[in-house]
Amino acid sequence: MIKPTLTDDLVHMKHGAGGRAMRALIEGVFVDLEGEGGEAARMDDGAAIPFGDKWLVVTTDAHVIKPLFFPGGDIGRLAVSGVVNDLAMMGATEVLALTSSMIIEEGFPIELLRRVKASMKAASREASAPVLTGDTKVMGRGEIDGLVMSTSGLGVAARVVRDAGLRLGDAIVINGSIGDHGLAVMSARHDLGLQGELRSDVAPLNGLVRVVLAAGGEAIHAMKDPTRGGVTSALSEMAEKAGVSVVLEESSLPMSDAARAAADLLGIDPLGVANEGKALFGVAPDALDRVLAAMRAHPLGARAVCIGRVVAQGGPTAGTLLLDTGFGHRRLFERDGEPLPRIC
Amino acid sequence: MTQATPRRLEFRDVAQGKAMRARLSHAVAQAGRPVTLMHVCGSHEQAMARYGLRASFPKDLHVQMGPGCPVCVTDAPEIDACIALAARGLRVLTYGDMLRVPGRAMSLEDARAGGARVEVVYGATQAAQIARASSDPVVFFATGFETTAVATAALLLDDPPDNLVILSAHKWVPAAMEIVAQTPESKIEGFLAAGHAATITGYGIFERFVERYRVPVVVGGFEPLDILSALVLLVEQVSAGKAEVVNAFPRCVSREGNKKALSALWRVFDMADGEWRGIARIPSGNLALKPEFAKWDARERFGVELAEAPPVEERASAAECLCGKIMSGIAEPNDCPLFGKACRPDAPIGACMVSSEGACRIWHEHGLGLR
Amino acid sequence: MCLGVPGKIVSIDDMVGVVDFWGVKRDVAMHIVDEPVAVGDYVLVHVGFAIRRIPEEEIAETLSFFEQMAAEDLEGLSPPGAPPKPGTEPEALP
Numbered sequence: 018m019i020k021p022t023l024t025d026d027l028v029h030m031k032h033g034a035g036g037r038a039m040r041a042l043i044e045g046v047f048v049d050l051e052g053e054g055g056e057a058a059r060m061d062d063g064a065a066i067p068f069g070d071k072w073l074v075v076t077t078d079a080h081v082i083k084p085l086f087f088p089g090g091d092i093g094r095l096a097v098s099g100v101v102n103d104l105a106m107m108g109a110t111e112v113l114a115l116t117s118s119m120i121i122e123e124g125f126p127i128e129l130l131r132r133v134k135a136s137m138k139a140a141s142r143e144a145s146a147p148v149l150t151g152d153t154k155v156m157g158r159g160e161i162d163g164l165v166m167s168t169s170g171l172g173v174a175a176r177v178v179r180d181a182g183l184r185l186g187d188a189i190v191i192n193g194s195i196g197d198h199g200l201a202v203m204s205a206r207h208d209l210g211l212q213g214e215l216r217s218d219v220a221p222l223n224g225l226v227r228v229v230l231a232a233g234g235e236a237i238h239a240m241k242d243p244t245r246g247g248v249t250s251a252l253s254e255m256a257e258k259a260g261v262s263v264v265l266e267e268s269s270l271p272m273s274d275a276a277r278a279a280a281d282l283l284g285i286d287p288l289g290v291a292n293e294g295k296a297l298f299g300v301a302p303d304a305l306d307r308v309l310a311a312m313r314a315h316p317l318g319a320r321a322v323c324i325g326r327v328v329a330q331g332g333p334t335a336g337t338l339l340l341d342t343g344f345g346h347r348r349l350f351e352r353d354g355e356p357l358p359r360i361c
Numbered sequence: 362m363t364q365a366t367p368r369r370l371e372f373r374d375v376a377q378g379k380a381m382r383a384r385l386s387h388a389v390a391q392a393g394r395p396v397t398l399m400h401v402c403g404s405h406e407q408a409m410a411r412y413g414l415r416a417s418f419p420k421d422l423h424v425q426m427g428p429g430c431p432v433c434v435t436d437a438p439e440i441d442a443c444i445a446l447a448a449r450g451l452r453v454l455t456y457g458d459m460l461r462v463p464g465r466a467m468s469l470e471d472a473r474a475g476g477a478r479v480e481v482v483y484g485a486t487q488a489a490q491i492a493r494a495s496s497d498p499v500v501f502f503a504t505g506f507e508t509t510a511v512a513t514a515a516l517l518l519d520d521p522p523d524n525l526v527i528l529s530a531h532k533w534v535p536a537a538m539e540i541v542a543q544t545p546e547s548k549i550e551g552f553l554a555a556g557h558a559a560t561i562t563g564y565g566i567f568e569r570f571v572e573r574y575r576v577p578v579v580v581g582g583f584e585p586l587d588i589l590s591a592l593v594l595l596v597e598q599v600s601a602g603k604a605e606v607v608n609a610f611p612r613c614v615s616r617e618g619n620k621k622a623l624s625a626l627w628r629v630f631d632m633a634d635g636e637w638r639g640i641a642r643i644p645s646g647n648l649a650l651k652p653e654f655a656k657w658d659a660r661e662r663f664g665v666e667l668a669e670a671p672p673v674e675e676r677a678s679a680a681e682c683l684c685g686k687i688m689s690g691i692a693e694p695n696d697c698p699l700f701g702k703a704c705r706p707d708a709p710i711g712a713c714m715v716s717s718e719g720a721c722r723i724w725h726e727h728g729l730g731l732r
Numbered sequence: 733m734c735l736g737v738p739g740k741i742v743s744i745d746d747m748v749g750v751v752d753f754w755g756v757k758r759d760v761a762m763h764i765v766d767e768p769v770a771v772g773d774y775v776l777v778h779v780g781f782a783i784r785r786i787p788e789e790e791i792a793e794t795l796s797f798f799e800q801m802a803a804e805d806l807e808g809l810s811p812p813g814a815p816p817k818p819g820t821e822p823e824a825l826p
Contacts (some may be wrong), residue, residue, distance in 0.1 A: 204756075209758075210758055210759055211756040211757070211758055212750075212756060212757040212758065213755055213756035213757055214755075215755075215756060273755070274754055274755030275755040275756050276755070277754075277755055278753040278754050278755030278756045279755065279756050281737050281753065282737050282753055282756065282758065284735045359735060
């Protein structure tokens with residue numbers, strides 16, 4: 018697999034879309050902030066620092082979303098869940114502290130800020146993740162679009178789980194339906210007039226991950242949340258980092274009726290669409306049944322299912338992600354840029 | 362045995378698919394030589410890639426993509442004309458597909474990054490709604506084949522607001538099939554015709570084509586079983602030396618087509634000669650608004666000349682681009698020296714790599730023909 | 733441009749119908765659909781316009797057509813369980 022390289026002189030929207038262009042930007046500009054070969058160079062969901070016999074995990078996350086309020090959530094719930102999930106994906110399910118920065122446009126209604134705060138508070142309670150400090154800045158009208166947030170988190174992990182840990186034979190498990198968040202937001206943003214139960218899945222996942230790690234222990238080889246760029250982007254990155262090949266079974270991919278219908282109508286591949294309440298796990302095959310059983314007993318894992326396998330390690334197919342459609346195999350590639358509704 | 366109507370009208374029985382693939386292999390083996398077919402619809406390419414069908418085709422079956430992607434064949438000066446209108450400060454509405462396609466100097470997305478008011482609409486009615494809610498002129502960049510052209514026509518026949526301005530780059534796909542069939546180097550032995558376009562035009566329009574060029578035409582739908590069965594019927598005709606029109610998508614396509622839609626289409630549009638990007642000037646290949654609709658015609662109202670945008674130096678490597686040959690069925694994406702190297706989805710050179718339904722883009726995204 | 737999607741009409745008010753796509757519903761313009769349509773009919777929708785009423789009998793026809801195409805193969809061409817002929821069976825992976 019060819020490493021992404023930064024060839025642009027200016028930042029484009031694709032550099033924020035979670036795919037290869039974004040990784041090229043980070044690798045081309047920021048990754049040596051820490052120095053060569055350090056924790057940052059892993060480009061994982063967060064950074065792990067040894068602390069006694071445990072690990073402190075730190076992560077940070079910026080949030081821009083249009084519209085700020087969407088079916089199933091808002092920027093406040095997203096900001097808390099996003100950072101909690103980044104910690105959880107490293108194995109840090111106990112959250113010591115969250116921080117929250119807000120950059121607000123002049124003229125933004127205070128009432129909406131209260132609504133955002135209320136959502137943050139609810140998500141923070143769900144995750145037992147207290148927001149302990151924060152900051153606010155205001156910019157002039159038109160200098161920023163409404164509200165931009167940034168949250169950071171500090172958590173503790175007994176064992177760090179990397180997104181690079183997939184091994185031959187691993188089952189790929191997801192905790193539920195794919196594509197809900199991205200399609201709900203897209204439908205609201207483009208004012209597509211779709212009526213139905215299209216709702217974002219945004220939720221803090223540390224409780225679920227705790228259950229998974231308790232059931233699976235060392236058999237949980239890798240974790241990642243399929244946010245921007247969707248399942249395709251997350252699994253491509255996992256396969257690339259581990260030097261393995263993954264095959265997904267299309268017939269086993271869980272989707273809500275609403276997301277499936279919306280994806281068909283908009284001509285968008287749901288595998289490339291963002292999720293905010295889903296996690297992908299690489300599980301050793303002998304632990305699969307007990308991990309699935311534990312997940313299904315948790316409200317955020319009721320539809321947990323195995324969607325694929327690691328079929329090869331090393332060799333010519335290393336780093337590839339394939340989808341078995343039942344009619345043939347197709348290779349899944351990360352897209353650059355936000356998916357656009359198409360008519361063709 | 363009566364089967365239940367499949368939910369979502371999806372026809373995806375894997376066992377039937379397997380049997381049909383075996384039958385396709387058998388039909389190609391019967392022909393005893395390589396068979397080259399062409400489809401003329403971006404959605405057929407999308408569907409083949411989506412279900413992984415291409416990888417399962419027998420080695421001796423070549424299914425090339427013709428000039429069936431309206432985004433690819435929209436000529437650069439047509440995009441320039443739209444950008445020129447946006448540059449005058451007008452609000453421009455476009456289908457999402459067109460946003461990233463380069464004109465000679467830039468794409469509509471580039472223009473938007475530079476401050477132009479360019480917005481994506483999903484349907485033609487949405488364009489009218491936006492115009493009704495505004496007092497300023499709103500330009501709708503009307504692109505696509507007969508399927509979208511009928512929507513534009515319906516809009517103009519339903520009491521359109523005065524401030525809705527149409528920049529038509531609509532194209533008529535049967536005209537392009539003629540060009541391909543007339544290309545002397547063409548090795549095409551059969552055409553998979555686009556089911557949704559034929560829903561409008563009817564399959565009857567292919568009867569003269571089949572007589573004239575002695576190649577079979579099968580109209581196919583977009584479910585995996587639709588495509589496989591249509592290909593089987595094409596290859597079987599090729600083997601048997603037959604050239605007939607077969608409708609393999611009867612749930613949507615009739616011989617006469619959608620008369621109501623066609624009547625709307627020809628009340629609003631005239632056929633006109635037009636440039637198809639990278640292919641040729643195609644006689645009767647474009648759809649231009651009739652003089653009665655001059656009031657809503659951007660070209661009349663704003664005097665948009667296609668040459669208005671300043672020509673710019675094309676990228677040096679663009680000379681090597683094979684998009685035109687690929688869409689004419691003389692070359693495949695991996696014949697192009699730029700494919701996957703200088704020309705990639707993140708740095709496209711030709712329109713076939715820009716468009717989400719361009720052959721090069723689809724091949725690249727699905728890892729076909731790479732290395 | 734051919735992203736046509738089938739759906740089922742759940743209500744009609746003059747020229748605008750609400751069409752169910754099995755998960756989401758959307759308003760669809762009925763100006764150019766080829767035949768009179770009624771609640772319960774299947775239609776093919778393209779850029780917000782219904783362009784075809786899909787008759788139930790044609791759906792049944794399609795199902796038996798596929799069944800027949802697949803069955804002919806099983807009987808005549810390669811018996812069930814027979815190994816694929818070399819060179820004719822496609823490879824599983826691209």
